[in-house]
Amino acid sequence: xxxxxxxxxxxxxxxxxxxxxxxxxxxxxxxxxxxxxxxxxxxxxxxxxxxxxxxxxxxxxxxxxxxxxxxxxxxxxxxxxxxxxxxx
Numbered sequence: 001x002x003x004x005x006x007x008x009x010x011x012x013x014x015x016x017x018x019x020x021x022x023x024x025x026x027x028x029x030x031x032x033x034x035x036x037x038x039x040x041x042x043x044x045x046x047x048x049x050x051x052x053x054x055x056x057x058x059x060x061x062x063x064x065x066x067x068x069x070x071x072x073x074x075x076x077x078x079x080x081x082x083x084x085x086x087x088x
Contacts, residue, residue: 020055
């Protein structure tokens with residue numbers, strides 16, 4: 001039987017990989033694959049809130065084209081660093 005926490009992580013992982021634009025699939029899905037299992041409740045809540053945002057806004061924040069809202073800024077900076085490694 002799956003615990004509620006495991007089910008939540010599974011839902012978040014699916015949402016991270018099934019975005020509106022492929023770039024965000026790769027950025028958020030890859031992040032979820034690597035980090036989701038180790039996230040505490042606060043981290044999960046923040047990641048869940050990020051997944052509720054528009055992909056075009058997220059991409060602008062991750063790439064630094066637009067400043068991210070303060071509550072998302074540290075995570076967007078981390079995602080931006082990770083995204084830069086994907087580009088080569």
